[in-house]
Amino acid sequence: MVDERSPDNCSLMLRRKIVAICWLMAGGIAGGLAGRANAEEPSKPVSYSREIRPIFQAQCHGCHQPAKKGGGYVMTTHEGLMHGGESGEAAIVAGEPTRSALLGQITPVNNEAAMPKGKSPLSPAQIELVQRWIAEGAKDDSPASTRPQFDMEHPPVYPAPPVITSLDFSPDGELLAVSGYHEVLLLKSDGSGTVARLVGLAERIESAVFSPDGRLLAVSGGSPARMGELQIWDVAEKSLKFSVTIGYDTLYGASWSPNQKLIACGCPDNTVRAFDVESGKQLFFNGAHNDWVLDTTFSVNSDHLISVSRDMSMKLFHLETQRFIDNVTSITPGALKGGLNSITRHPARDELLVGGADGAPKIFKMVRDKARQIGDNSNQIREFSALPGRIYSVAYSRDGNRIVAGSSLDGKGEVRVYDANDGKQLMRAEVATGGIYSVAFRPDGTQVAAAGFDGQVRFYQVSDGSLIKEFLPIPIETAKVAGTDPPAAAVVGPVR
Secondary structure, three states, X not given: OOOOOOHHHHHHHHHHHHHHHHHHHHHHHHHHHHHXXXXXXXXXXXXXXXXXXXXXHHHOOOOEEOOEEHHHOOOOOHHXXXXXXXXXXXXXOOOOHHHOHHHHHHOOEOOXXXXXXXXXXXXXXXXXHHHHHXXXXXXXXXXXXXXXXXXXXXXXXXXXXXXXXXXXEOOOOOEEEEEOEEEEEEEEXXXXXXXXXXXXXXXXXXXXXXXXXXXXXEEEEEEOOOEEEEEEEEOOOOEEEEEEEEOOOOOEEEEEOOOOOEEEEEOOOOOEEEEEOOOOOEEEEEOOOOOOEXXXXXXXXXXXXXXXXXXXXXXXXXXXXXXXXXXXOOOOOOOOOOOEEEEEEOOOOOEEEEEEOOOOOEEEEOOOOOOOOOOOOOOEEEEOOOOOOEEEEEEEOOOOOEXXXXXXXXXXXXXXXXXXXXXXXXXXXXXXXXOEEEEEEOOOOOEEEEEEOOOOEEEEEOOOOOEEEXXXXXXXXXXXXXXXXXXXXXXXXXXX
């Protein structure tokens, strides 16, 4: 056995330590030289598409876009951003930050900046980034696929029918709002003609719902993996009241509080949010869900908010305190067979109609009147016979006496109407050409509208289920328009 304390071995160990120290010193010197070399290298040019546009998208596009040209200034395109607004002064002079009016607008004085109006100033780091980009020549490096292509003067051209994800009749029964690609189509309620095309920034429209008085239209949607957008339109003026960009993915399930003071929506970041109708300011935020939130509704008194999610739960929130109150549905594993996609409230009572992956519409009490027991589902009032596949949309008739649900399975759709009080099925209609993603009662309750994958809007008679009318809400152009998205972009369906 070798004695490590012997002179020969001690000498060997010492030599090894010296070599190791030399290697460490050499590495440190080399690292220092490399660090100095890197520090002396010029930084990469600022990217408009990756660094500058996202800043303006989050803070400015709501007021400065083709549908709402605040001060005549459009910031959604590089050309408009450079040009400026009503003043005639160039907003950006490439290479000259001191002559660029935009920089002065976003630079705070005494912690206040002219823009973004009504919001906190941009951070010093964001302002420095904009300044650097201008100094470097204010170049546009945006891929063609991310550049805005449509506006109110240049609406989308459809080479194929759009998948329809939302239908809603105006309270007076005069209009029907239909989701399209980059737009909401306002039609005469009998489908006889187009009244307006409300073109916004969001490529994908997930919901479009009239306010209780019919004056406004709330639209939730976005551009997948880029932004979510909540739009509020003035129906009579056919103009955008305001737009709020939220997060980096599509928004779902817009709903109005009965007092018309708030608009709620669900988000794919697992949050539920609500916004002030007049200012667009976010007033409610809660992240109690564990998956995408797909739909929302308010209590009769506008004091509670209810949401459904892919996480197989329906949750109740108190608006004033922003607290999560309760899981309305059973949370016992296996009680639900999958996520919940749609929710609506009884017109006069705090009873909630939901539909989801198991195909069975259900009605629940909003407020629990029994202590929760393990495995119970005491809030459930009624379960209706199941539709084939997943339910994507449910609705109450205005008098609350009937419900309608639409589903999808294996490329086919189905619509059913039930008596809300005894659960009896009143009507059933099959669609062989694609799933049904949206249903709505005409205000007088005599008909239901249904639409989905094939882009056709269908009107059914509630009394006997007969098909009254089916039509495409938009003309289909056979020729592809240069610069537009390929045909597949017009037929993207729900991804839930």
